[in-house]
Amino acid sequence: MLKFHGLLLGGSLLAGLAAPAVLAREPQAASSPAPAGDARARAEAVVARMTTDEKIALVHGLFPPMANGKTKNELIPSAGHIDGIPRLGVPLVRESDASLGVANQVEQxxxxxATALPSGLATAASFDPEIxxxxxxxxxxxxxxxxFNVLLAGGVNLTRxxxxxxxxxxxxxxxxxxxxxxxAHIAGVQSNRIVSTVKHFALNAQETGRMVVDARIDEKALRMSDLLAFQIAIEKGRPGSVMCAYNKVNGDWACENPRLLTDVLKRDWGYRGWVMSDWGAVHSTAKAANAGLDQQSGQELDKALFFAKPLKQAVENGEVPVARLDDMVIRYLTGLIETGAYDAPMPATAEAISYDQHAEVAQRAAEAGIVLLKNERNLLPLAxxxxRIVVIGGNADVGVLSGGGSSQVRSVGGAPVEVPLAYGAASSFARITYHASSPLEALRKALPGVQVDYVDGRNFNxxxxxxxxxxxxxxxxxxxxxxxxxxxDLRLPDHQDALIDAIATAQPKTVAVMETGGxxxxxxxxxxxxxxxxxxxGQRGGEAIANILTGKVNPSGRLPITFPASAGQPPRPNPVGLETMxxxxAQAAANPANAGNFQFQSFPxxxxxxxDVGYRWYEKKALKPLFPFGHGLSYTSFAYRKPKVTGGRTLSVTVEVTNTGKRAGADVPQLxxxxxxxxxxxxxAAFQRIELKPGETRRVTLTAEPRIVADYDTALPGWRIAGGxxxxxIGHDATDRKLTAVTTLAASTMKP
Incomplete structure (x- = not known):
């Protein structure tokens, strides 16, 4: 079976796997993570008492669907499992995929x-770290x-x-x-005394050929884009682990890339936790270990158990220094200790979960992230x-769509629509799945006295x-x-564009609700x-959509990604390598018995x-997008007045923000x-979400992130703000230049 993905779950591997049902009692609130002060020293003391075999056992992990009989401990079907060392108090670790909730992709x-959050882009569209x-x-x-005490969450790869x-x-x-x-997301996960990763380090910017693609970029540009996102996320969230990516970066596999793992992450940023591989992303033993990889994850998905016996042999023959092996284990324990996971044993049995309360968290996130792109003649909120309203298509009578892959949550209420894939790289572990939250039913509940009908859109006429x-x-x-x-391509599938065009031609009062991945x-x-x-x-997407459409909630989302006006506007009009892959x-699918012999060569x-990612590209090339980064409308209006700009050592702007409309609402002034x-x-360089009552004015101070103002200087090396x-x-989006000012900054430098 071909492995093109982070979690290979072929149907034959899952037969008979099951887990206890979640109990119906309330769990106790988890306390905050322990202070990190002496975490490494404590880890060093534990490692000093370990045998070599015990150290080796901690630097490679099982993939539970393929690991039956390899441990005496209970294997919960999930992403990963690493046995502990009871005599030294080292805990057992269970890992779950988790970007949008505790994943259970094909119902292992x-x-x-579990409760399903809305997509990451929806959360980003809130522009609110608290969300x-x-x-x-x-x-x-x-x-x-x-x-579970490790969540494979924290994805911050830029959407190039x-x-x-x-x-x-x-x-x-x-x-x-x-x-x-x-x-902020990572910090929230870890407030439960469990580990969150940050992933996928780095430049995992496309899925086509992701196991072989070589992402190439110069260091200055990388530091000022993708790496800066990781750096800020690590500073703010302090994740216990960093997950390295599948792809190559400038010629070296990300999981055996010394420039990324040792020079940037551990030396320049002083990162203390451990680097785990993505599932199936390890290619060597000595090279990977010496480059800075600390743990082989989901070992059964790699071509070999690189960090098991081969690593022990490499240490014994001097290819990998003993000090490097010790550091690998120390970092693993440090990540567990700093987050509190080391000292917070998992419950013996599954505990109860307040699913209703958690669904409210998901609904608030969806409502904060839904973006009103267009609203001519104030058609919304619904008058x-x-x-008589007709709701058309999208399975809106039964639920809302979710994205596929390792982030797939088996949500509360079940999946009213679930379609297996017949072919493709995701077919073994992804299904087209909907969450049971019907926009149709939510609209009917929100609009008593209004006839709300539904047609599925399949009969065009x-x-x-x-x-x-x-x-x-x-x-x-x-x-x-x-x-x-x-x-x-970027077109809606299944001839939906033609259907929308025909509907809008027949009905001048048409609202399009877009459930898309981007x-x-x-x-x-x-x-x-x-x-x-x-x-x-997400979990309560139907209710969230209905609240936005009816005006119970005033839309406040802002686009975290530019919407192009044509396929030719982005730097690449379609996936690089798609035809080859x-x-x-297709050849592999046509000849399953020989599938393993098909060689997928690396391509750049x-x-x-x-x-210049996203909106920067559009400005640089003088392109007008369909909708710009930061764009989002409201049922009220906001004005910015009286800006005061401060320069010198730090750039900041104070501005009056006024709600000039008749509804309370949230705005996001952007610097x-x-x-x-x-x-x-x-x-x-800065932004802040602010909620205002009708007519209310508040002064907001936006302080620029210095590394955004600076350029990365590879000769320094570090960040340099040129004096001048x-x-x-101060704008409503990335193209808004109605309120501008000039100030002077002093020259300064910062460490990498």
Whole structure:
């Protein structure tokens, strides 16, 4: 079976696997992580008492679906398992996939459900670290109740290409936004005294050929983009572990890349925890260990048990120093100790979970992240005059779409729609899955006295007639995306664009609700007066969408990723290597007995945009997107007045923000900066989400992140702010330049 993904779950591997049902009693609240002061010294003292075999046992982990009989401890079907050392108090570690909740992709644990957060892009669209932290705390609490103490969460890879199949898991295209919200999410997870990773280190920016692609970029650009997102997330969240990626970076596999793992992460950033591999991402023993990899994860998915007997032999023959092995184990224990996981034993049996309370956390995140893209003639919120509404398509009668892959949550309420994949790189571990939260039912509940009908959209003529006969049409458009596969293009699949166009032609009052993994093209945009970007809205997505449409909740989401006006606007119009990979996969699928003999050769992707990711690319190339980064409308309006800019050693702007409308709402003033005279695009340097009552004014101070103002100087090495004049803009989005000012900054430098 081919392995193109982080979690290979072939159906034959899962036969008979089950886990106890979650009990119906309330878990105790977990305490905060222990202070980190002496964590490494404590870890060193424990390692000093270990035998070599005990050390080796801690630096490679089992993949439970393929590891029966390899441990005397209970194996919970999940992502990973590492036995502890009882005589030294080293705890057993159980790992779960977790980006959007405690994952259970193809129901390895029969009957075990969890709360599903909305997609990472939805959380990023809130521009609110508190929303991200609350989501992390919630899924961390559920993980502990289910007896997991490591969550493979914290994805902060920048969304460089709109067609990336895994964009929905991540936090957008800007390093400051992704880093701050990623760090908050990690801190929330770890408040439960369990470990969160930060992943995938680094430049895992496409899924096509992700096991072989060589991501190429110069160091300055890498430091100012993807690495900066990781650096900020690590500073803010202090994750116990960093997960290295599948791909190569500038010629070396990410999990045996000394520049990334040792020079940048451990030396420059002073990272104290451990580096774990992604599942199936290890390629060597001595090279990987000496480069800075500390633990081989999901060992059964690699070609060999590189960190088992081969590592012991490499230590004995001097290829890997004893000190390096000790450091690998010390870092593992340090990560556990610093987060509190070391001293907080897992419950003996699964504990109860307050699913209703946790669903509210997910719903608040969805409501904060849904973006009102367009609202001509104030069509929304839904007017009381609309007595007959038709809801069309998207399985909106039964639920909301979720993204596929290792982040898939088996949500409370079950999956009303679940479609296995017949082919493709994700077919062994992903299904097209919906959460049981019906927008149709939520709208009917929210609009008593209004006739709300549903048509599934499959009969073209009947659908158009239903739209024409109604007072208003709400069409749900869907685009399923998944880990391991990129979308072939940015169009809505299954001829949905033609259907939306026809509906809007027949019914001038049409609302399009987009449940997509990221940006899509909208050739019908001029005909549709109202467009709502709902992302994958999670456990209570139906209720969240209904609250936005009816005005119970005022939309406040802002785009964390640019929506292109055409496929030719992004740096790459489609996935690099897609045709080659599809051809090889087709050959393998046609000849399963010989599938293992198909060789997938490495190919390069040159990130020529460098640090100018997303909105910076559009400004640099003078391109007008369909919707810019930071864009989002409200049912009220906001004005910025009286900016006061302060320079010198630190750049900050104080500005009055006024709610000039008649509804309470939330706004996100954004600070962009660039050195005066530089031929570079402006960069997001600060932002703040603020809630205001009608007519209320509040002064907000935005202080620029110094590394955004600076450039990375490889000769220094480190960050350098050039002294001189800087232009700033306080805007509603990345293209808003109505309020600008200039200030002077002193020259300064910072460590890498």
């Amino acid at each position: 644990r029969k009957g075990d459900v 991200a932290r609350a989501g992390g705390a919630m899924i961390g609490a559920e993980a502990r109740a289910k007896r 290409d709109p067609w990336n199949g895994r964009n929905f898991e991540y936090l957008g295209e800007d390093p400051l936004l992704a880093g701050l919200l990623g760090g 009381a005059s609309a007595k 009947a659908t158009v007639e239903a739209a024409k006969a109604a007072d208003l049409a709400i069409v749900f458009a869907t685009q399923w995306t998944t880990e391991a596969q990129d979308v072939p 940006p899509v093209l909208m050739p019908w945009i001029e005909k549709v007066p109202a467009v709502v970007q709902a992302w994958y809205p 599809n051809s090889l996969e 992707v040159d990130y020529t945009e460098g640090a 962009y900066v660039v050195r005066e005279g530089a031929k570079e695009p402006m960069r997001l 004049r800087y232009r700033v803009a």
